[in-house]
Amino acid sequence: MSCPRRSISEDEINDLVAKLQALLPHSSSRSRTRVPASKILKETCSYIQRLHREVDDLSNKLSQILANMDTTGVDFDILRSVLQQ
Incomplete structure (x- = not known):
């Protein structure tokens, strides 16, 4: 059952x-x-596209950081400070 369309x-x-x-x-x-x-x-x-680029950049930074560190001893304060840049 579909909803009636309202203009x-x-x-x-x-x-x-x-x-x-x-x-x-x-x-x-x-x-x-x-x-x-x-x-x-x-x-x-344009603003939404810019936000998507920022999310992609932050995601890439986080991936690089996690790939270069031992995740068993992750210092979340360092991660937080990097992500806030």
């Missing part, structure tokens, strides 16, 4: 885009002038 109003879309915009750090879209939703969506995509 989203323009006001709801604008509200969702504004919430999305608020999540973007250092957004050039934070000016008081109206910014097109397409620009906010492009900035969001």
